[in-house]
Amino acid sequence: MSSDRESTLERLLSGEIDARGPEGAALLKADPTLKEIYERSLALQSSLNGAGEEQRQTLQQLASDPAAARQSTRVLDRVWQGGGSDPPRVPRGLRLVPLAFAAAAAILAIWILLPEQASEPSTSQWLGNVVEIIEPRGTVDDFGTFAWKPVAHQSAVQYELHVFDPTTDREIVSQVLVDQTAWTPTFGQTQSMGATIRWSLRAVDLRTAEVLAHGSAVATQR
Amino acid sequence: MAQRAIAGDPVARRQFAQRMQCVPGILAARNSRLMPPLGREEIDDVVQDTLVAIWNKLHAYAGQATLESWAYRFCVLELMAAARRRRRSSTEDQETLLREGPAIQDANPFAYEDLHLALEDLSAGTAEVLRMKHFDQLTFEEIGDALGESANTIKSRYYRGLAQIRASFDDTAGDAS
Numbered sequence: 001m002s003s004d005r006e007s008t009l010e011r012l013l014s015g016e017i018d019a020r021g022p023e024g025a026a027l028l029k030a031d032p033t034l035k036e037i038y039e040r041s042l043a044l045q046s047s048l049n050g051a052g053e054e055q056r057q058t059l060q061q062l063a064s065d066p067a068a069a070r071q072s073t074r075v076l077d078r079v080w081q082g083g084g085s086d087p088p089r090v091p092r093g094l095r096l097v098p099l100a101f102a103a104a105a106a107i108l109a110i111w112i113l114l115p116e117q118a119s120e121p122s123t124s125q126w127l128g129n130v131v132e133i134i135e136p137r138g139t140v141d142d143f144g145t146f147a148w149k150p151v152a153h154q155s156a157v158q159y160e161l162h163v164f165d166p167t168t169d170r171e172i173v174s175q176v177l178v179d180q181t182a183w184t185p186t187f188g189q190t191q192s193m194g195a196t197i198r199w200s201l202r203a204v205d206l207r208t209a210e211v212l213a214h215g216s217a218v219a220t221q222r
Numbered sequence: 223m224a225q226r227a228i229a230g231d232p233v234a235r236r237q238f239a240q241r242m243q244c245v246p247g248i249l250a251a252r253n254s255r256l257m258p259p260l261g262r263e264e265i266d267d268v269v270q271d272t273l274v275a276i277w278n279k280l281h282a283y284a285g286q287a288t289l290e291s292w293a294y295r296f297c298v299l300e301l302m303a304a305a306r307r308r309r310r311s312s313t314e315d316q317e318t319l320l321r322e323g324p325a326i327q328d329a330n331p332f333a334y335e336d337l338h339l340a341l342e343d344l345s346a347g348t349a350e351v352l353r354m355k356h357f358d359q360l361t362f363e364e365i366g367d368a369l370g371e372s373a374n375t376i377k378s379r380y381y382r383g384l385a386q387i388r389a390s391f392d393d394t395a396g397d398a399s
Contacts, residue, residue, distance in 0.1 A: 010381050041384055044337075044391075048356035051334035055294050055357050062247040062290070069243035071266075075273045076239045186236045 005034050012038055013045070074176055081178055131159075131201050131215030139220050143190050147182040148201055151213050156206040166198040166218060178206060196220045224283050238280075244290045245272050248297040256305055264304060272300040286350060286368050287358060295353075298338050340387045348383040351376055 008027060011017045017024045019038065028035040132149040136142075151157050156179050163173040163185075173189050185193075201215040226234035246269050253259045253268075260268065276296045283292055341349045347369075354365045362380065366373040 006381075006385075010377075013381070013384075014377070037388070040388055044384060044387060045356070047334060047337050048352060051337050052353075052357035052359065054334065055291065058248055058251050059244070059290055059294065061251060062244055065243055065247055068246035069240055071246050071269060072242040072273060073236075073239040075270050076235070076242065076277065079274055079277050080235065184232075186232050188233070188236060 005031065008034060009038055009041065013041055070174060074174065078176055078178070081180065129213035131203050131213045133201065133215045133217040136219035137217035139222055141222055143185065143193055143197065143219065143221060145182055145184055146199065148215060150181045151203040153205065153212060157212065158204045158206045160202045160204065161199065163193060163197050163199045165194055166196055172197070224280050224285070224289065228280055241289050242273060242276065242293065245269055245276070245293055245297060248294055249301055252297065252301050260304060260308065264308070268300050268304045272296050275300060282346060286354060291357065295338060299342065302335050336391065340390050343390060344383055344386055348379050348386070351379045352383045355380055
């Protein structure tokens with residue numbers, strides 16, 4: 001496009017020249033190519049406005065969603081633990097497991113909260129292999145570090161850690177780690193925990209999604 | 223916050239992850255307009271792909287738009303890519319499409335697909351000006367103030383961007399004919 005035509009087009013689009021006024025109408029009539037480009041530019045601007053409107057509406061309708069926040073955190077944690085590379089996909093079969101796990105956790109919570117069990121559940125209550133919890137368990141100074149012994153396995157192990165409020169069984173924090181045996185919650189996360197927490201850990205074969213072992217502990221801050 | 227998150231600051235990373243709760247929300251909203259929408263597991267995959275794409279490009283986030291606006295474009299592109307993959311993967315779906323035309327609900331969720339893709343092909347600075355103008359509804363003066371450039375420079379870049387998109391649509395139309 002010639003620079004003259006380009007300049008005229010900009011003046012028409014910016015409204016500097018009124019396209020419906022005598023000058024604009026004459027320019028467009030005299031140059032059909034300019035007229036065609038002008039009309040396509042208007043249509044393009046209209047589409048850009050439409051796309052912008054669609055974006056604004058979508059963003060305005062977003063509400064705070066704890067489940068979405070947990071999902072984002074889970075994915076990003078896996079990215080960060082993988083050094084920024086694509087995280088391994090959660091195998092589809094495994095995605096149903098949290099529901100079953102939540103149900104199991106609820107049953108366990110009832111078990112834990114029975115008077116004779118109130119002090120601390122033993123991980124030996126689990127059937128199958130046990131992840132040995134190191135800390136926090138029992139009475140502790142703080143919930144600064146969560147640590148456990150590694151589950152011996154020939155391939156990568158994913159540890160799924162969940163912290164619960166034992167009085168309501170509400171999940172406070174969850175974290176997914178790969179081949180790590182400790183986790184340090186952020187200040188905000190420790191602040192969100194009450195004086196007593198119950199936390200559980202599940203070790204899963206990252207490749208096959210086979211559950212390798214469970215662990216659980218109750219800890220109270222002094 | 224974005225730069226601190228990239229540098230590994232755990233607090234900034236928590237804040238970033240919290241802000242990125244918009245991603246499942248945006249994808250759910252847009253997915254609900256597809257006919258049929260992607261299934262739960264497919265959309266979970268798109269959430270993951272989108273968050274990875276956002277994280278990998280976060281260094282390019284200059285802070286002119288909100289993080290949510292900036293993330294929106296990744297959601298759109300990843301969802302469109304997933305929907306296209308689904309369409310390609312099903313011969314039956316393709317036959318249905320040929321018979322019945324594009325599957326749409328009340329509005330075509332792919333109405334601005336070409337536009338979003340064309341914006342991605344522009345230089346980052348030019349695309350930013352177009353987005354600030356039309357998505358954030360800023361004037362050339364306001365964009366100039368935000369980017370530390372004169373309104374005239376911004377205006378030139380804006381019209382250059384429009385011309386480039388027009389040309390890319392011409393190329394696409396030429397290829398199709």
